[in-house]
Amino acid sequence: MVENLKEKLISQAQEVSRLRSELVRLNTAILRWAGEAAGREVGPKPVAPCTGCEHSQESAQLRDKLSQLQLEVVENKGMLSELNLEVQQKTDRLAEVELRLKDCLAEKAQEEERLSRRLRDSHETIASLRAQSPPVKYVIKTVEVESSKTKQALSESQARNQHLQEQVAMQRQVLKEMEQQLQSSHQLTAQLRAQIAMYESELERAHGQMLEEMQSLEEDKNRAIEEAFARAQVEMKAVHENLAGVRTNLLTLQPALRTLTNDYNGLKRQVRGFPLLLQEALKSVKAEIGQAIEEVNSNNQELLRKYRRELQLRKKCHNELVRLKGNIRVIARVRPVTKEDGEGPEATNAVTFDADDDSIIHLLHKGKPVSFELDKVFSPRASQQDVFQEVQALITSCIDGFNVCIFAYGQTGAGKTYTMEGTPENPGINQRALQLLFSEVQEKASDWDYTITVSAAEIYNEVLRDLLGQEPQEKLEIRLCPDGSGQLYVPGLTEFRVQSVEDINKVFEFGHTNRTTEFTNLNEHSSRSHALLIVTVRGVDCSTGLRTTGKLNLVDLAGSERVGKSGAEGSRLREAQHINKSLSALGDVIAALRSRQGHVPFRNSKLTYLLQDSLSGDSKTLMVVQVSPVEKNTSETLYSLKFAERVRSVELGPGSRRAELGSWSSQEHLEWEPACQTPQPSARAHSAPGSGTTSRPGSIRRKLQCYSAKR
Ligand code: ADP
Ligand code: MG
Numbered sequence: 001m002v003e004n005l006k007e008k009l010i011s012q013a014q015e016v017s018r019l020r021s022e023l024v025r026l027n028t029a030i031l032r033w034a035g036e037a038a039g040r041e042v043g044p045k046p047v048a049p050c051t052g053c054e055h056s057q058e059s060a061q062l063r064d065k066l067s068q069l070q071l072e073v074v075e076n077k078g079m080l081s082e083l084n085l086e087v088q089q090k091t092d093r094l095a096e097v098e099l100r101l102k103d104c105l106a107e108k109a110q111e112e113e114r115l116s117r118r119l120r121d122s123h124e125t126i127a128s129l130r131a132q133s134p135p136v137k138y139v140i141k142t143v144e145v146e147s148s149k150t151k152q153a154l155s156e157s158q159a160r161n162q163h164l165q166e167q168v169a170m171q172r173q174v175l176k177e178m179e180q181q182l183q184s185s186h187q188l189t190a191q192l193r194a195q196i197a198m199y200e201s202e203l204e205r206a207h208g209q210m211l212e213e214m215q216s217l218e219e220d221k222n223r224a225i226e227e228a229f230a231r232a233q234v235e236m237k238a239v240h241e242n243l244a245g246v247r248t249n250l251l252t253l254q255p256a257l258r259t260l261t262n263d264y265n266g267l268k269r270q271v272r273g274f275p276l277l278l279q280e281a282l283k284s285v286k287a288e289i290g291q292a293i294e295e296v297n298s299n300n301q302e303l304l305r306k307y308r309r310e311l312q313l314r315k316k317c318h319n320e321l322v323r324l325k326g327n328i329r330v331i332a333r334v335r336p337v338t339k340e341d342g343e344g345p346e347a348t349n350a351v352t353f354d355a356d357d358d359s360i361i362h363l364l365h366k367g368k369p370v371s372f373e374l375d376k377v378f379s380p381r382a383s384q385q386d387v388f389q390e391v392q393a394l395i396t397s398c399i400d401g402f403n404v405c406i407f408a409y410g411q412t413g414a415g416k417t418y419t420m421e422g423t424p425e426n427p428g429i430n431q432r433a434l435q436l437l438f439s440e441v442q443e444k445a446s447d448w449d450y451t452i453t454v455s456a457a458e459i460y461n462e463v464l465r466d467l468l469g470q471e472p473q474e475k476l477e478i479r480l481c482p483d484g485s486g487q488l489y490v491p492g493l494t495e496f497r498v499q500s501v502e503d504i505n506k507v508f509e510f511g512h513t514n515r516t517t518e519f520t521n522l523n524e525h526s527s528r529s530h531a532l533l534i535v536t537v538r539g540v541d542c543s544t545g546l547r548t549t550g551k552l553n554l555v556d557l558a559g560s561e562r563v564g565k566s567g568a569e570g571s572r573l574r575e576a577q578h579i580n581k582s583l584s585a586l587g588d589v590i591a592a593l594r595s596r597q598g599h600v601p602f603r604n605s606k607l608t609y610l611l612q613d614s615l616s617g618d619s620k621t622l623m624v625v626q627v628s629p630v631e632k633n634t635s636e637t638l639y640s641l642k643f644a645e646r647v648r649s650v651e652l653g654p655g656s657r658r659a660e661l662g663s664w665s666s667q668e669h670l671e672w673e674p675a676c677q678t679p680q681p682s683a684r685a686h687s688a689p690g691s692g693t694t695s696r697p698g699s700i701r702r703k704l705q706c707y708s709a710k711r
Contacts, residue, residue: 005175009094012182016087019189023080026196030073033066033203059213062206069199076192083185090178097171104164111157115150122150327620328594329375330648332361332641333387334627335415336380346632353379361627363641365634372641374648380629384422387624388432394620395433398537399440399450401548403619405555405611407586409643410626411636412527412559419624420531420556421508430533430554434504437537437552450539453495454504456511459606460529461578467511467531468494478609488612495536527559528575530582530607553614555607557583560643561636582607589615590623590647623647 334351341347354360361377363370378387391406398404406429408416422428434454441450456467457476464476474492481487496507511533535552558579585605592600593615602612615621625644627637 005094006098008179008182009091012087013091015186015189016084019080019193020084022193022196023077026200027073027077029200030070030203033207056213059210062209065202066206069202072195073199076195079188080192083188086181087185090181094175094178097174101168101171104167108161108164111160115154115157118150118153122147327618328590328623328647329621330623330625330644331376331378331390332372332374332625332627332644333378333382333415333419334361334380334629335418337629340413341628341630341632346630348631349629350631350634351627351629351637353377361641363634363637365638370638370641372645374625374641374644384419384426384428384432387419388429391429391433391622392436394622395436395552396440397620398535398550398552399437399444399539399548401539401550403551403553403614403617405553405614405619405621407555407557407621407623408626409557409560409583409623410640411561411628411633414626414628414633414636414640416556416559416624416626417526419626420533420554431504431508433552433554434498434535435501437535438501438504441537441539444539447542448539449542450537451497452499453497453536453538454507455493455495455532455534455536456507457490457493457532457534457610458529459532459582459610460525461575462582462606464490464606464610466493467514468496468507469514472514478606488610490610526556528579530558531556532610551614553611555611557586560640562639581605587643587647590621593621594647 337347337349350364352362352364354362359373359376361372361374363372376390378390394404394406406420408420410416418428420428420430422431434452437452441448441452444450454468458465458467464478465472466474466476469492476490476492478488478490481489496503498504498507533554535554537548537550537552539548539550540546541548560579560583562576562580582605585601585608588601588604589608600616602608602615608615613619623644625640627640629637
């Protein structure tokens with residue numbers, strides 16, 4: 001059995017080694033095919049036209065299959081190696097069992113031999129004992145005794161034999177199992193072999209397909225090459241034909257080229273001579289330009305000389321004009337549109353300004369544009385400080401002993417009180433003027449001793465009242481000084497000495513309280529009366545004892561609107577007549593002053609009479625014409641601006657002309673027209689809009705303003 005097993009084992013080992021070599025062969029075959037496939041993947045690439053055809057898809061499928069097969073082969077290899085390992089282990093165990101079996105058999109043989117030897121010895125002893133009779137019994141006994149021993153030994157050896165047989169049976173069992181395992185590994189090997197055979201056939205088929213595909217690709221390629229070659233030949237033929245045409249063309253072009261070359265050479269020669277030509281031309285042009293520049297220069301010099309002469313002439317004219325105009329200036333201030341103006345078309349803005357000239361104001365009245373020129377125009381954007389800056393030179397001149405009058409003129413609600421009094425947060429000219437006087441006086445305190453006194457009065461219906469007195473109802477009179485100096489004074493008019501800003505505030509407060517308690521409707525009343533703030537600055541030069549007195553009259557005039565025309569009756573009519581009279585008188589006085597008439601009708605109204613000192617002589621007057629910007633007030637605005645421009649444009653003439661000027665007091669102040677249309681420097685308001693106006697350049701006029709302000 002052992003021999004049998006050995007033989008089987010050997011045959012199994014042979015089988016396994018055969019399978020192994022088969023496997024190795026298959027592996028090499030697979031590797032070779034894979035190599036070929038990879039080579040083909042690279043190889044057929046140049047045959048580009050075949051990309052995307054069904055063969056390439058098939059070959060890709062085949063390639064996938066191949067890689068799958070390779071994977072399976074690798075798996076099978078793994079399984080085979082596992083089986084090999086198992087067979088190796090079994091073979092080792094079998095060898096071990098064989099070795100043990102051999103040992104047992106050898107032991108058994110030894111034991112048998114030993115027992116048979118002892119049996120033989122015993123038989124011999126029995127035979128010898130039988131030959132000797134008496135002692136036979138004993139011998140037999142001994143033999144029997146010895147034979148029982150032997151029996152025991154025999155039974156032992158039988159037991160051992162039994163044991164060995166069991167072991168052999170066990171080994172046999174093991175062998176059987178191993179045989180079974182071998183059987184199953186045989187089956188597995190057969191399966192693997194079948195699979196390998198299948199893979200081989202598959203590979204063979206794939207290979208065949210690939211070959212076919214390659215063949216068809218090769219055919220395609222050859223066909224494409226042939227076609228391309230045929231096409232190239234046709235094209236080549238066409239090119240040859242073209243070339244022949246070009247050649248003939250070239251032959252005809254050659255004479256033309258020759259003439260062109262000749263032309264080119266001629267031009268080249270000309271170009272060579274060109275810089276010289278250019279230089280000459282440049283030289284002559286330069287000379288011409290130089291000459292022109294010299295001419296222009298001399299022209300410029302001439303123009304400059306003329307311009308300077310003109311400037312001097314203008315300056316002279318301006319100086320003359322300033323002298324003629326005297327110290328009367330008229331400015332306009334347009335208030336902003338307020339809530340009180342309401343809404344709708346009536347409240348739309350009708351006033352515009354000139355961006356380049358701040359002395360021009362345009363008004364759209366009943367759809368017609370009218371322009372006016374004044375000394376300066378303040379737009380609604382102008383602040384209280386801006387306006388004050390314009391008048392502050394006037395105010396300080398009062399310290400030097402000049403008399404100054406500042407009037408706010410305009411219809412009710414146009415901003416007169418705002419400009420003169422202002423609001424507590426944003427005070428107007430009155431308060432700013434007093435503050436300025438204080439600071440100026442303080443600056444001069446080392447050399448001069450100044451006292452500033454303030455009076456406040458109002459003129460209502462041609463009655464003068466003291467606003468700072470204990471009895472505001474009392475009518476005041478204007479009288480000539482009894483000293484025969486010709487000076488006027490108002491007996492009983494309170495003069496309040498102010499020494500600080502607080503004092504000024506007290507004065508204003510007191511004056512205001514007096515007015516409020518006196519009149520139930522202050523607004524209405526104030527619009528019908530002229531309010532005057534009279535500041536007197538008296539100075540004594542500490543070193544020389546020289547005395548100066550300057551008076552600053554700040555007048556918030558009554559509303560200039562033409563109430564009389566709207567059929568007012570009773571007290572309203574009286575008020576209107578008084579206002580009209582006094583404003584006309586003011587216009588007359590200013591006109592007379594500007595035209596330097598011998599007689600100035602100061603006495604025609606309380607206002608002009610009271611201000612006589614401050615309007616005549618070398619005193620300075622400024623009229624601020626207040627303007628409402630809204631549509632509904634354009635009629636009044638037009639009249640205010642006409643009044644302003646008339647005041648401003650009253651021109652001085654020779655004595656003979658005086659008689660030609662009309663009288664302001666003879667007509668309503670607003671409807672005054674000069675009897676004779678003397679040529680006027682700015683006649684815009686009189687001329688129809690758009691009819692050629694003669695306006696002076698703004699800059700020159702501004703220079704004039706500065707000049708008069710400085711004075
Ligand atoms: P008048 O004294 O001419 O009757 P007011 O000075 O009382 O007019 O002004 C009428 C209204 O317009 C007031 O409410 C005043 O505050 C306002 N107002 C006038 N001028 C200005 C201005 N420049 N800026 C702002 N508000 C103004
Ligand atoms: Mg007012």
